[in-house]
Amino acid sequence: MGRLSPFQKIYLFLIAGFILGPFLPLIIQSFAFRWAWPDLLPGTWWLEQREKSPIPLAWDYVLSPYSRIWEATLNTVLIGGIVTAICLAICLPAAKVLARDRFRGKSLLEFGLSLPLIVPETAIGIALLMMFIRLGLAGTYTGIIIAHLIPTIPYMIRMLTSVWQGLGREFEEQAMILGASRWQVLRLVTLPMLMPGVVAGALFSFLVSTNIFLLTFLLGQGKIVTLPTLLFSKISGGQIDATGAGIALIVTVPGIAMLLISERFLREEAFGQGFGN
Template sequence: MSNGFLTIAGRVWLLLILFFLYAPIFVMAAMSFNASQFYQLPFEFSTRWYEQLSGNAQILDAALRSVLIASATTLIATALGTAASVALFRYDFRGKRLLQILLFPPIAIPWLISGTAMLIFFFSVGIGRGTPAVIIGHVALALPYVIVTVSARLSSFDIALEEAARSMGANSWTVLRRVTLPWIMPGIVAGALFAFAVSFDQFVVSYFLALPGDTTLPVLIYTAIRQGFTPEINAISTIIIGISMALVLIAARYSRFGGER
């Protein structure tokens, strides 16, 4: 009886936590389909705000810019992160453990601090603000996610497979392309999806590093909320959350934290 009560209590507690996390999102998504601009009830279903959103050139331009920046960030961070993960897996060198530990602080450090530090650094080296600075900043934030995800996949890799391929005459490039990469591909895909999600949703670093006329979608949403909230923000926010959740779920499906799929 005691164990049964604890099991039920645990499930209820879990449901309450999930409700606390997702209820605001569901309410926002529902209000994006409400015909009333002032959220009047009873609820009247309408796609009015999505139709208006489709004709808002400013939001669409910001969304396209965010997609392009996120795509560039994903390509760069995935390539660099995968190469770093393979190097950390294959080679032992002085300071390797310290380097692996230093991958985690960028994930834990508040993005406000990271954005301020990047802004000061980029101006000190002459890069300044703009799209290149935003991409570099996003890559710096996304790299740890890629390295951790790919490294987790590599942790279950049997180095004897590479040795067997070399013993059969395969060179280093062939071993990497035909043996190592196919094995770690789920981790690479998961890391790339994490990188895209981190970049696409990034607000703080984009706010600090983007030029006034080249704002990303999260920055534009923040600006629009300050000027006056409209249900179009609910619509675009619902789309962003849907994309982000889908990417994270797909990434979780592929990564499985280094385990078998």
């Protein structure tokens, strides 16, 4: 293993600062009551004013039902969960075919399944909204869930295909030769071997779904709020106050949780599979 050059060491520090640095003022902002320019720290902290204020301040507000944060969190998790389940169900058989079979038009099919990665969100979102308005799906959970399938499918297919590739036919055939029934093969051989990849794919598509803003924003019609759309409505004026900062931090929490568990399950190789090669 090569070592880092001095330049690379500095570079790693700079990138870490670029990525994490802005979170420090975000945290400070969420606790600020008065933070006048050009102070580097707030003049008055939120907690100092808490007892005096008749209205809920910053974190009191963020954690209260008025901010809709709990509603948004629940919606985000609910939609993400259902999208993941449906995505898994429809991608699992397709990924098996892609991993094991050779047939004409396969590369075209793979290309088509990657297409959602490069079709602009706005184009598909606005056109879908027109369609869903006619179908009565605009502003419904069903509409949002269906729309979320589009960006989650490509990643799920990639991850599941690589799992199926790792699980050769031999294992199942061995089990059958040894007298296992089809059901036993599925339960005792196929599923346990698929499990790590299924968990990874599910985590990732959950992550993608919870991060989607535009499709939810367009198809939710303001009736259904999720964490990204809630934050958007808070900062769409181009300003951010203490409550906005608090909401931004809450919106970050699921991502941090995913980060902590993903290291065990996510396969970095899944990102290395290219496009059109």
